[in-house]
Amino acid sequence: MTQVAILDYGLGNIRSVKKGLEKAGAKAVITSDCEEIMASDGVVLPGVGAFSEGMEQLDDMKGTLFEFVEKRPVLGICLGMQMLLEISEEYGIHEGLGLVPGRVRGFEKKEGFKIPHMGWNNLTLTGSDPLFEGIKDQTYVYFVHSYYADTAPEYTIAETDYICPFSSAVRNKNAWGTQFHPEKSGDAGLKILENFIAIAD
Template identity: 70%
Template sequence: MTQVVILDYGLGNLRSVKKGLEKAGAQTTITSDLKVMDSADGVVLPGVGAFSEGMEKLCDMKAALCDYVKERPVLGICLGMQMLLEVGEEYGIHKGLGLVPGTVKRFPVRKGYKIPHMGWNTISITQNDPFLEGIDNNSYVYFVHSYYAETKPEYTLTSTDYICPFASSVKNKNAYGTQFHPEKSGKTGLKILENFIGLCSE
């Protein structure tokens, strides 16, 4: 069975991610032990909270994660995806992991729109990729976020429109990210987790 580690760095809804991955067919471990991480087939970087706090709490996991992703898949979810990017603009300018080119920006204020972007919205598929195999265009997934990823089209797997168009899932080599929560996105999210597990077992 495919072994997937969920990184515990003090932020994130770890139990729901674990439950989603297990339902999708993975054997999972929640850990902050880098040796355990290094033995896994894939790593999930969850996260709920501020970009700066997330990067600070990762500490010595940063370098280990950047080494790990050279050979095996990593999936960032919500804040976890944002931290894959180069720069975050939440509470000042902060450096991310730099695994996916781009910047994390706050949604601009627009009349008739609430921030955070919370609830169900659609994803428009912009690239064919095994990560999205079996996913219909304009499928609904679940979001909760006030900041969004701005990146180039070559790193954007899906886009979503809320106040402005943004990258709702990204990829650069072995680094994958979803701004939405696949573990809360019903059958669509479960299929995406299954696809990630499949990538981990290759």
């Protein structure tokens, strides 16, 4: 069975990520143990909370993560995706993991748009990435965020429009990231997790 390690770097709801991965057919372990991480087929970097806090909590596992992603896939979710990028502008300028080129920016206030971007919005698939195997273009997924990834088209595998078009899913080599929460996106979300498990297998 494919084992996916969910990095436990602090607070937030990681139970749903675990249950989602299990439902999608993986053995999921919540861990901060380097050996257990390295013994897994894939890694999920979950994310709820603030960027700088998340990076701080992740500090001890950074080396392991860099080693892991050389050979095997990593999926960042929400803040976890944002941490894959180089720089975040959330409450000051913070350095991210730099696994995906780009910058995390805050949504600009615009008449008629609430921040956070909260709720179900659709994905415009910009290529044919294996993460979206069997997922229809314009599928609805669940978002909740006030910051977004600003990255080049070559690293963007799905785009969503809210205030401005932004990268709602990214990929660079073995690093994947989704701004939305697949574990909160019903059957479509479970299918995306299933695809990630297949990539890891």
